[in-house]
Amino acid sequence: MAATLEWLKHPGLQHFLIVGGILFALGLYAVLTRKNGIMVLMGVELILNAANINFIAFSRYSARALDGQMFALFVIVLAAAEVAIALAIVLNIFQNFNTINIDEIDKLKE
């Protein structure tokens, strides 16, 4: 118990990795269970943020190289591109099917 308290008092690499792990699990849960396409996208964003926390944590607690931060920067840029494309697809699906519940969309063609 005392060891746990002592561990909690000094935030280090493990703390950030655990936050990233929990965030990843929450995002995965949203991706797996949500019906709404936009909620699935939000889960993907949470997963990308979890990966970024890991990248930057390793960048900070390794030999002070900035490569991890560089990867995180590319992840942020690609997340922006991803969400733009995905929302365009979601809007198109909504026009064609009048719903974005991904369990009701089971046709490849109108």
Place this chain on the structure above:
Amino acid sequence: MDLYTIIFYVFVVMTLFAAGVVVFTRHIVRAAFALLFAFFGVAGLYVFLLADFLAVAQLLIYIGGILVLILFGVMLTSRQLNVDVKTGTIHIFPAVIAVAAIAGTLIGIILSYDWTEVKAPATVETTAQQLGEMLLSEYVLPFEITSVVLMVALVGAVMIARRDNKQIRMK
């Protein structure tokens, strides 16, 4: 318990609680606004990891860009007449098992491994200049490719989302 640790836990709790709201609420607009706080908390964690430029980039791109796009998506795809912004869930049971297994494995591995850590540097310099120099030296090819990817993605998004392609072409 010093101030550094307290603020760290404030950001951690804020991030995880907001992420929990995003995942478990049934109200999609509430989920979108909770996502704002989750992104903000992650930006705070970036500051703790000495990544000042990325924290600002997170605020600008995620909260200023991606979140606004998501809100646009929510507004454009919820039926306006019968305000139906609730969102259901499917196969919760297998998802809970899979997610619990993955989270347990991850946290177990993280806790059991003996990480060697580098101590914090005595003087903390800003990272923007170093990142800029790296972007134009070792990372110049990924940087250029990313710009092309962004342009293709944005043009593609406009092409996909445009209404009634045929009618526009007829005119």
